[in-house]
Amino acid sequence: MSDRDEKEAEFIISDRRPRYDLDEPQSSPAEQKKDTSADERARAEKDPSFGEGSTIRKEKESPTPPPSNEAGLDQILALLSGMVLNHLAFDPETRRPAPSFNIREARFFLGLMEAFQEAFRDKLPVSLLDNQPVDVDEAPRLGHIPAILGGMAISALGVDPRTGRPERPPDFESSKLLIDLMDTFLREGEPVMGAEEKEYIKDMIYQAKMYFVSLKDRKSQG
Template identity: 90%
Template sequence: MSDRDEKEAEFIISDRRPRYDLDETPSSREDQKKDTPADERTGTEKEQSFRDGSTIRNEKETSSTSSSSEAGLDQILALLSGMVLNHLAFDPETRRPAPSFNIREARFFLGLMETFQEAFRDKLPVSLLDNQPVDVDEAPRLGHIPAILGGMAISALGVDPRTGKPERSPDFESSKLLIDLMDTFLQEGEPVLGAEEKEYIKDMIYQAKMYFVSLRDRKSQG
């Protein structure tokens, strides 16, 4: 076996894990590190360089505080929230649930976040804690869905649903889609909705459509 083959046997290509199976002493590794150019170091040495702080990283962090660059429990909480969002994601182009959409998985990570908050309550910023739980007046029911869609439809028209005051330019396309979704919900929910809920939803749809037409006509005339 040639010297070149023996040397290549010491490395695993694209493996950044620390190697513990090499027959080397600490002193021999230090000697090799001194003689090895920076761009030829092993993955292990590059990992150590990253942990210690490379020149590039140090240059970028000259204006940032140490607290923003250090790993913290709040970052773990943020990553968990990212998992929730990942399982509740939708395709912005089709406006339909993404392939990763999974309510059960999202609920699992939400529960994990609550468990995490309780376990590290004394170590997390107060702003990240649920010190004052919100009291829910009533349990979620199907009638809340078209109500939310109606509020979103009015909001898409550039109006604050709570005050009725204009806030921005209307997005008629988005508002129309949301009103259509209210119609779809009413049609598909016919077998499971009560008579009172149906009348309530029909009234919301009528009001949303009238407001849509009124605002669109006003914009076209102006």
């Protein structure tokens, strides 16, 4: 046997499996079962609570209690939210809407969630209630979409769009995709938007692209 084999044998972990570096004969499965039964009987004589055996051991090994199967109102709310997500799902590989994507259905279940919250407000946890609703200054319009995409593009570069401070390493690939989506939105939406809104979107795209190029140049030089 080589020196390498001898060193490897020293690192064999002593578990309950047969070890190749021991010369002692291994007992048969029947003998092992017999010995185990004898040990359990001996323990049962000394400890009356050992009669419940495996249950007690499992409780000690797994201190985390199993999830409760008790039905609750919060579970209904969670199921409704799952319906919303199902109708707003997208394929993470293609980054396109999934076959189940349906805005009207998602809006329907969102409405159900709001009605559910109001009906059972005194029975739901405070964390699940809209105690401080967000005030919407203006109705949604198409111009909000490229604005959101622009904020996401800056965020993908690792920068907080609200403060302009870097927070994490930039993801140039994701940022480029979001900027390209802004370009696509402008190109496809030009016939249905006014001149002022188009100029606003063009300005956002320009700023996002300049920020992208500036950060990438700084990254390559550093």
